[in-house]
Amino acid sequence: MLGMMIAGETFASSRSVVEKPIVVILMGPPGAGKGTHAKPLGEQLGIPHISTGDLFRENIQNQTSLGQTAKSYINAGRLVPDAVVLDMLFARIDQPDCNQGYILDGFPRTVAQAEALDPRLKNSRVIAVNLNVPDPLLVERITGRLACKECGKLYHKKYSAPASQGQCDLCQGTLFQRDDDKEEILKKRLEVYRAQTEPLIEYYGKKDVLREINAADSPDSVFHLVLDQIAEPVARG
Numbered sequence: 614m615l616g617m618m619i620a621g622e623t624f625a626s627s628r629s630v631v632e633k634p635i636v637v638i639l640m641g642p643p644g645a646g647k648g649t650h651a652k653p654l655g656e657q658l659g660i661p662h663i664s665t666g667d668l669f670r671e672n673i674q675n676q677t678s679l680g681q682t683a684k685s686y687i688n689a690g691r692l693v694p695d696a697v698v699l700d701m702l703f704a705r706i707d708q709p710d711c712n713q714g715y716i717l718d719g720f721p722r723t724v725a726q727a728e729a730l731d732p733r734l735k736n737s738r739v740i741a742v743n744l745n746v747p748d749p750l751l752v753e754r755i756t757g758r759l760a761c762k763e764c765g766k767l768y769h770k771k772y773s774a775p776a777s778q779g780q781c782d783l784c785q786g787t788l789f790q791r792d793d794d795k796e797e798i799l800k801k802r803l804e805v806y807r808a809q810t811e812p813l814i815e816y817y818g819k820k821d822v823l824r825e826i827n828a829a830d831s832p833d834s835v836f837h838l839v840l841d842q843i844a845e846p847v848a849r850g
Contacts, residue, residue: 633738635660635714637843638721640813641744642806643799644751646828650744650836651718657840661710665719668701669693679704699729706733714738723809724816740843741817744828744835748803756796759788 635658639647648664655662672680679701686693698720706715714737721727746754757770763786768775775782792798817823824842828835 633736634712635843636734636737636739637714637716638739638741638817639716639718639744640741640810640817641828642746642751642810643802644755645744645746646832646835647718647744649832650839651716653836654839655716658714658716658843660714660716662716662718663702663705663711663720665698665702668705672701695723695726695729699726702730703733721813724812727813727816739817739820739822741813741820741823742839742842743814743817743823743825745825746828750829751803752796752799755794755799756790758790758794760791761786761788763787 637654637658637660639651639654641647651662651664669680669683673684674680679697682697683693683701686697702720705711721730753771754769757772759768759770759775760766761768761781761784764781764784766781766783767773768781768788775788779788780786781788793802814823826835826838826842830838
């Protein structure tokens with residue numbers, strides 16, 4: 614991988630000067646684009662993208678002790694305790710591929726989780742990127758999403774519509790709207806975000822690691838804005 618260009622150098626070569634690993638915390642409400650940008654951002658920077666949702670699925674599928682514990686809470690309709698979530702996360706970031714840094718997508722969700730994570734970040738260069746999107750656009754983005762029942766491919770009624778209405782281009786499976794993407798559910802998700810996760814903006818702002826991004830533009834434009842915000846502190850060394 615060539616890496617990201619920073620003042621005539623690649624990101625990889627610039628990082629040789631920076632001893633601390635880079636930890637990028639992607640923040641923003643549902644529909645802001647965290648999932649859209651996290652994976653390609655990790656590929657560009659040469660560091661793994663860590664999604665707490667993926668961690669849950671992997672641990673449950675592999676029937677690890679943490680996965681079984683999490684599943685017991687989920688099956689009972691209860692929230693998985695922070696201690697279990699943290700154990701899963703710490704087990705992941707202790708793996709060798711995270712030595713140079715990683716991208717967190719979906720974590721932390723609360724100030725309490727951020728405080729529990731802080732001791733693990735003492736020797737890292739932390740950049741918290743907050744993706745700002747107006748509520749009306751969030752509603753449009755999420756309520757327009759469609760998924761294939763067969764292969765899981767995602768579409769959008771406005772931005773990436775299938776060739777045939779209601780049918781997947783890849784496997785001809787039936788498209789449907791997930792319950793979480795319905796407007797009444799989205800409003801509840803946004804309420805939870807405002808109450809529990811939005812305070813992280815102030816939390817990381819006080820630590821002087823917060824970078825605000827206008828994420829209402831095109832995905833390509835937003836992606837490059839995020840890269841620029843990450844490149845600046847890296848180039849400073």
